[in-house]
Amino acid sequence: VTGTPSQHPLITARRTRWALDPGHEVTDEQLRVLFDAGRWAASRGNLQPARFLVGRRGTDTFDALLDVLMPSNRVWAQAASALAMGMAVTTVDDRANRHAWYDLGQACGQLALQAVAMDLEVHQMAGFSAADARVRFGVPDDCDPVVAIAIGRPGPVDALPADLRAKQERPRTRLPLDQVVFTGRYGTPAFP
Ligand SMILES: Cc1cc2nc3c(=O)[nH]c(=O)nc-3n(C[C@H](O)[C@H](O)[C@H](O)COP(=O)(O)O)c2cc1C
Numbered sequence: 001v002t003g004t005p006s007q008h009p010l011i012t013a014r015r016t017r018w019a020l021d022p023g024h025e026v027t028d029e030q031l032r033v034l035f036d037a038g039r040w041a042a043s044r045g046n047l048q049p050a051r052f053l054v055g056r057r058g059t060d061t062f063d064a065l066l067d068v069l070m071p072s073n074r075v076w077a078q079a080a081s082a083l084a085m086g087m088a089v090t091t092v093d094d095r096a097n098r099h100a101w102y103d104l105g106q107a108c109g110q111l112a113l114q115a116v117a118m119d120l121e122v123h124q125m126a127g128f129s130a131a132d133a134r135v136r137f138g139v140p141d142d143c144d145p146v147v148a149i150a151i152g153r154p155g156p157v158d159a160l161p162a163d164l165r166a167k168q169e170r171p172r173t174r175l176p177l178d179q180v181v182f183t184g185r186y187g188t189p190a191f192p
Helices: 009-013 028-039 060-068 071-077 100-117 130-137 162-169
Strands: 050-056 082-089 121-125 143-152
Touching (some): 028 100, 050 060, 100 121, 100 143, 130 143
């Protein structure tokens, strides 16, 4: 369920964790490496619509990002070493870029795999208020706050509330490949 032996270890090792080490400090250099990995993602026409805001724990940016998270995410994300937000610039020369979100996602995917290589946890979150974030950080109208990101070091699961511990320990599942990859006609499995 968590990948096959032929997959790259970066992919099989990546997983989402709720237990973060509240004593861990991430360095500016580590954050620079992470976001640089995102910066080098492919994008439509090399338009590079991905934008990020980031703050280490103890900074005003971190506190403001924690504030805009849904309470259910705030519980565990407060132990992150840094919090970030991914945004997509959705217009170019007054025309909509409908791949902006795709490109942001791809940048976040690269960032997440780079984190695995550095023994860091990247936990992406839809559970935050984009409207509040827009106001708090002065995000311009053509830029869409899409995802909040907790960055940290995995911590002990027994420090988690029971519901979150259960989430982290549940088996990871995926749709089978025959429901995802088609050939000839939509719905016809390429790999039955
Ligand atoms: C765009 C996005 C939004 C997510 N939002 C949340 C969230 O708000 N809170 C949370 O605890 N996890 C969130 N997750 C984590 C997912 O639940 C997790 O990635 C999914 O269950 C698959 O597990 P895996 O990452 O271990 O493969 C989000 C993940 C993504 C990619």
